[in-house]
Amino acid sequence: MKTLRTFISFCFFFVFLCLAEQFSHLSQYGIQYSFHQLNQPRPIRIHALKIDLQKGSVKPVVIPAKDPDGPGQAEAVLTNPLELAKDKNVIAFVNTNPWDSFPDEKGKRNRNWYDGQPVDITGLAATGGRLISPAGDGCVSVWTDSTGRFYISQKPDEKIMSEGVAGWYQIVKARQIIPKQNETLNPLTGIGIDQTGYIVWLVVADGRQKGFSEGMSHYELAEFMIGLGCYDVALMDGGGSSIMGISDEKGCIRIVNSPSDRILWIHRIRPLPLILAIKKSDS
Secondary structure, three states: OHHHHHHHHHHHHHHHHHHHHHOHHHHHHOEEEEEEEEOOOOOEEEEEEEEEHHHOOEEEEEEEOOOOOOOOOOOEEOEOHHHHOOOOOEEEEEEOOOEEOOOOOOOOOOOOOOOOOEEEEOOOEEEOOEEEEOOOOOOEEEEEOOOOOEEEEOOOOOOOOOEEEEEOEEEEEOOEEOOOOOOOOEOEEEEEEOOOOOEEEEEEEOOOEOOOEOOEOHHHHHHHHHHHOOOEEEEOOOHHHOOEEEEOOOOOEEEOOOOOOEEOOEEOOOOEOEEEEEEEOOO
C-alpha cells in the first residue's frame, strides 16, 4: 500500500511539473499558473492563475454570448466557452455568473443546459462599459475600472466600471472569512484580489469525481485563497459550470481542469452565457 501511495504521489508530482512547464511562457504576461493536489481531508485538484495587471501586458475582458432577442427578456444563449474564447488574443478564461432558464407555459424550467438555450443572467454582466445584466439579485459584483483594477462589492460604481461579472456572494473580506458558508462539497470557482486590486487570482477546484477530486466547501475555498494571498474573494458559479482554459505555447486554449458534467461517463463542457477572459493588452 505504501508503494502504491508513493507511486500515485510521484504521478501527481510529474503531472504538476508537466502542467507548470507547459504554461511557463505565461510569465512574460505577468501570469503564473499553479496546480495544487490536496490529499487531505479528501482528494482535491485545484488550478490557480495569479495575474499581475500592473505589468500592462494583459487586460480583463468579459465576453458575453449572443443576445437572442435584443430588448427581450433573454440576455444570452448558452454557448461552448471555447467558442467564446476563440479570439487568438485570449490567454485564459474562467466561468463567472450563475443563470437560469425561462419557465414554459406550465411554469417548468429546462435546466439540462444545452447550446443555444436562451437564459437570464443572474447579477452584474458588463463589457466595455456596456451593461448586459444589472447588479442585484443579492449577488456580489466583481468589476474593473478603465485601468483594469478589480473591485469586489455588492454593486459597482457604474460611472467608472468597464468590465463586470457577478458571483453568488463574497466569501473573504479584508482577509477574513465571511461566515455564510455551505459545507456541501462541489466544484468551485473563485476570483480573488489583493488589497490594490491589480493582483488577481482565478481559481477552479474540481469536484464530484470520487477518488480523483471530490470538491470543496465554501469555507475551504476561502481558506485556500487566503493562503494564496487574497485580500477579498468572490464565490462564482460552480458545479458543472466550473471551468478554466489557458492558452498553450502554440496559442491553443486548453481546458486544464476536469469539468464534472458527464454524458455516458464522457466529459461534457457545459455551455455558458459569458466568461471572464484575460487578453493581451495590445488587442
